[in-house]
Amino acid sequence: MRYEEFKATIQSELRRSGNGLTWSELRERADLPYERPCPTWTKRLENDIGLARVKGPGRALVWTLT
Secondary structure: OOHHHHHHHHHHHHHHOOOOEEHHHHHHHHOOOOOOOOHHHHHHHHHHOOEEEEEOOOOOEEEEEO
């Protein structure tokens, strides 16, 4: 999977979900092949699509679009 495909997938799933999703939820919904998100790609998503990660329940980070 290339970055552009990853970006489009994440953006699409987050738009569909009004309250945001954890990485685990994103991975399952989009059938992503990664155990953990790539830190470099995650940083790029912050600039490219307005990704924000906010503290959720427990230790979870909820991914949302700003």
